[in-house]
Amino acid sequence: MAATAETLAAAARIVREGKKIVCFSGAGLSAPSGVGTFRDPGDGWWSRHDPMKLASPEGFAEDPDLVMKWYAARRRQMAEADPNAAHLALAHRPDLIQITQNTDDLLDRAGCTDIIRLHGSINGDRCHANCGHVEMIDMHDPPGHRSCPCCGAAGMRPTVVWFGEALPAGAWSEAEDAARNCDVFIVVGTSAVVYPAAGLIAAAGHSGATIIVVNRDPSGASEIAHLELLGSADEILPEILAEG
Ligand code: APR
Numbered sequence: 001m002a003a004t005a006e007t008l009a010a011a012a013r014i015v016r017e018g019k020k021i022v023c024f025s026g027a028g029l030s031a032p033s034g035v036g037t038f039r040d041p042g043d044g045w046w047s048r049h050d051p052m053k054l055a056s057p058e059g060f061a062e063d064p065d066l067v068m069k070w071y072a073a074r075r076r077q078m079a080e081a082d083p084n085a086a087h088l089a090l091a092h093r094p095d096l097i098q099i100t101q102n103t104d105d106l107l108d109r110a111g112c113t114d115i116i117r118l119h120g121s122i123n124g125d126r127c128h129a130n131c132g133h134v135e136m137i138d139m140h141d142p143p144g145h146r147s148c149p150c151c152g153a154a155g156m157r158p159t160v161v162w163f164g165e166a167l168p169a170g171a172w173s174e175a176e177d178a179a180r181n182c183d184v185f186i187v188v189g190t191s192a193v194v195y196p197a198a199g200l201i202a203a204a205g206h207s208g209a210t211i212i213v214v215n216r217d218p219s220g221a222s223e224i225a226h227l228e229l230l231g232s233a234d235e236i237l238p239e240i241l242a243e244g
Contacts, residue, residue, distance in 0.1 A: 003229035003236055011212050011227055011240040018184035022209075023090060024200055025100045025107075028189020028216060032234040033081040035104055036074070039191045045074075056163040060128065064155045065145045071158050072142040075122060079139035083110035086188070086233040089241045096241075097182070099175045101190060101197050103160045116175050118167050118197050120160035129154035167196065179204040186240075187213045189233050192220035212240070 001007075015021060027037035038046045045054075053059040054070045083091075083106045090096060091111035098107060098115045103122040107115050125143070127133040133150035137143065146156055161167055175197075179185060185204035192198040201221050205211050213225035214236045222228055229236050 001228070001230060003231045007227060007229055008236070008239050011214075011229055012242065014184055014210055014212060014227065015186075015240050016243075018182075018210075020097070020182040021093075021095065021184040021186065022097045022099060022178050022182040022204065023186045023188060024179075024190070024197075025098070025102060025188045026190025026192075027102060029086055029100075029233050030081065030084070030102055030104050030106050031189065031216075032084040032086065032232060033106055035078055035081050035106070037189075039193070051163060055160075057128075057165065060155070060157055060162070064157075067157070068143070068145040068155075071122065072144060075137060075139045075142040078104045078106075078122065081106060083107070084234040086237040087112070089238040093241050093243075096186075097178045099178060099200065101194070103158075116171050116178065118161070118171055118175060120158070120168070122158055122160055124159035125156040126159050127151060127154055128157045134159065172196070175200055176203065179209070180207040182207075182209050185209040185211050187211065187215070187219075187221045187225070188237065189215060190219065190221070214240070 031037050037044045041047055054067055060067045087106050087110035098112050100115055100117055101119050103119055105123055123137050125135045125137055127148035129151055131151035133148050148154055148156055179200040180203055187201055192201060198220055202224060205224050210226045211224055213221045213228040214233055216232060
C-alpha cells in the first residue's frame with residue numbers, strides 16, 4: 001500500500017534499531033534521475049524491445065551493431081543523469097552494505113563506496129572473446145560496434161552481465177554473505193523477478209532479516225516483505241534512512 005506516516009515511521013524505527021543493514025537496489029532507484037527502467041509498463045526497455053536481442057550473447061552474435069547502438073543510447077541517457085535524493089540518502093549511510101543490480105555510476109557519484117555490483121558496470125567495454133582487453137567508455141560519446149583492437153577475435157561489448165551469463169563470482173559470494181548475515185534487508189526499486197539476484201531477498205528473510213520493500217509498484221518482493229512502502233525511492237529513502 002502507499003507509504004503512510006505510520007509505515008514510514010515504522011520503517012525508520014526498524015532502520016534506526018538495525019545492526020547490520022543491506023540495501024539491495026534495482027533500476028527504480030535511478031528512475032527519478034531519468035534513467036530508464038526495464039519492466040515499467042509503457043516506457044520500460046523490455047516493454048519495447050526483446051531483451052534477448054539486446055542483452056544476451058545470442059543477440060550480440062546476431063546483430064552486434066544493434067546491441068552497441070542500444071548501449072550507446074543508454075550511455076548517453078546516463079551521462080545526462082545525476083544522483084537523486086535516494087542515492088544521496090544512501091551515501092549518507094556508509095554503514096549500509098550496498099548491493100545493486102544497476103550498472104550506472106549514480107551510487108558512486110553520490111558518494112557510496114564498496115558497492116557490490118551483481119550485473120557489472122556500463123561504463124566499460126571488454127573483448128567478447130575474453131582476451132582481457134578492456135576500455136573505459138566516454139559516456140557522452142559512446143563508441144559503436146568494433147572488433148577487439150587487441151586480439152581481433154571478437155567484438156567489444158559492455159562490461160555488464162547479460163542474460164545467460166554468470167554473475168561475477170566474487171560479487172555474488174559477497175552479496176550472499178551479506179544477505180545471510182544482516183538483520184535488515186531494504187529492497188528498493190526492483191521488480192525482483194530476475195534470478196539469482198532476486199533470490200537474495202528470500203535468503204535474507206530465511207536468515208531472520210526484516211525485509212523492507214521500497215517500490216513504486218507491487219513487485220516479486222511484495223509477498224515476503226515485512227513492510228512494503230509503495231512510492232518513489234527519492235521521496236521514501238531520505239525519510240527512512242535519516243539518522244536520529
Ligand atoms: N521509485 C521506486 N521504484 C520505482 C520507481 C521509483 N521512482 N520507478 C520505478 N520503480 C520500480 C518499478 O515499479 C519496478 O518494480 O522499479 C522497478 C524496476 O524494475 P525493472 O525495470 O524490472 O528493473 P530491475 O528490477 O532492476 O531489473 C533487474 O533485469 O533486465 C535485467 O539486468 C537487468 O539488472 C536488471 C534486472
